[in-house]
Amino acid sequence: MHDIRFIRENPEAFDAGLAKRGLEPRSAELLALDERRRALITEAQTVQARRNEASKAIGAAKARRDDPTDLMAEVAELKERMPAIDAEEKAVGAELTGVLAAIPNLPLADVPKGADEDDNALVHQRGTPPAFAFEAKEHDAIGPALGLDFETGALLAGSRFTFLRGSAARLHRALGQFMLDTLTREHGYEETVVPLLVREEAMFGTGQLPKFAEDSFQTSDGRWLIPTSEVSLTNSVREQILSEEALPLRFTALSPCFRSEAGSAGRDTRGYIRQHQFEKVEMVSITTPDQSEAEHERMTACAEDILTKLGLAFRRMKLCTGDMGFSAARTYDLEVWLPGQARYREISSCSTCTDFQARRMNARYRPGGEKATRFVHTLNGSGLAVGRTLVAVVENYQQEDGSVAVPEVLQSYLGGLNQLEPR
The missing domain is CATH 3.30.930.10 (Bira Bifunctional Protein; Domain 2)
Incomplete structure (x- = not known):
């Protein structure tokens, strides 16, 4: 299995290793999946943080005897969004893992390039x-x-x-x-x-x-x-x-x-x-x-x-x-x-x-x-x-x-x- 961090930091070297094996470049595909997965993780964290913040605000509004209806609606909406984000993040992560798992190891520098x-x-x-x-x-x-x-x-x-x-x-x-x-x-x-x-x-x-x-x-x-x-x-x-x-x-x-x-x-x-x-x-x-x-x-x-x-x-x-x-x-x-x-x-x-x-x-x-x-x-x-x-x-x-x-x-x-x- 390849380290996605290595590919993130060395996309050209990764593709060069694949080329030595006679394979097409894959770093762009992998990095696009990685970027989407990380964006979904960030979105999930942002949604969770806002949900926690809004939940606290509901408690404070009730203590002040203010109407918390809008906040409660927002929390309900955020709660409904989270499973979809989590499911998509897992799906993209599984796709990334599947692609990485199908790519062979990179050859060391002294391995001769050849067909057979x-x-x-x-x-x-x-x-x-x-x-x-x-x-x-x-x-x-x-x-x-x-x-x-x-x-x-x-x-x-x-x-x-x-x-x-x-x-x-x-x-x-x-x-x-x-x-x-x-x-x-x-x-x-x-x-x-x-x-x-x-x-x-x-x-x-x-x-x-x-x-x-x-x-x-x-x-x-x-x-x-x-x-x-x-x-x-x-x-x-x-x-x-x-x-x-x-x-x-x-x-x-x-x-x-x-x-x-x-x-x-x-x-x-x-x-x-x-x-x-x-x-x-x-x-x-x-x-x-x-x-x-x-x-x-x-x-x-x-x-x-x-x-x-x-x-x-x-x-x-x-x-x-x-x-x-x-x-x-x-x-x-x-x-x-x-x-x-x-x-x-x-x-x-x-x-x-x-x-x-x-x-x-x-x-x-x-x-x-x-x-x-x-x-x-x-x-x-x-x-x-x-x-x-x-x-x-x-x-x-x-x-x-x-x-x-x-x-x-x-x-x-x-x-x-x-x-x-x-x-």
Whole structure:
């Protein structure tokens, strides 16, 4: 959510930020609504003050035995006007809030301007893609013999659902546990288990609603299945005033995620890349504004550490304005090398949202020695998407006979197993 005071004081900067995202200017529309709302507030205050004044005058007139009829008629008229003014002020305020809620976050100054993923900027590249003495296969060709059962998943739930069996299920579990252990033991994140169903206000708080309702699943009682545990983790501080000394807060969770993928028709329909249900290890940080820049770098480095430990080649991309999410002010994507596709594919997104989500959640902190409160900054990132990491391990560690070598860091999670054999 945007601060109307900032727009009031910096209309040109606000419109310039929208233009960088390829959007039309909105400050004139917003300021007109804001001016009308403030005028109605002033009118209501003026009417109330005059009503109070006239009411006192009636009492004084009666004490002097004067005729208060005209004053009483005025008070009655003022009393009748007030509900209409209040109703209009609420309507204009709701309209202003609705418009503000539908406008994405402004990009930070260093975010490159662009239309789509082709305009993203390479930050750095790490690791060396493996060289095979045979033609590398994609995971959907290797996976079924390891237990990636696409047919049963589709039979049970339709397209983009997968049933994991045997080696694939064990590898999936090992990856999730390895990621959690790395983030909690080495990087100071607090492990959590979060609700998978949340109320509408939680989805609004992190920016999924109202604009992206079609991309999520809603239950019959009005709650929503989380598209990522970012929703539950970030909203855990909603409507709170935190102490500065408690920040930063760092949370992680391994959870199922549910996405309707309404806007991705025809993309990655094969295999295990883009599913309606998947698991992800999420990282969320709640910080003060002066910490958020360093925290963004730290969070992204934590996700990179997991990829490095797994021996996977990857690159960090800074997303351009046209490829960045609704709530993000800056996003780094980590893309892992997939030999079967001979290309890098996204495996993690790490975003700083500045105070955009905090305003929607009314999440604040009180700086030491001050009475006034300020909005926190929120950050979120994947550490990592478990299914996509499984895909990366299968493709990068594939053997010519269809088996898959197990990365050393995962072997203890698999009872010392160093190779997954095809059935």
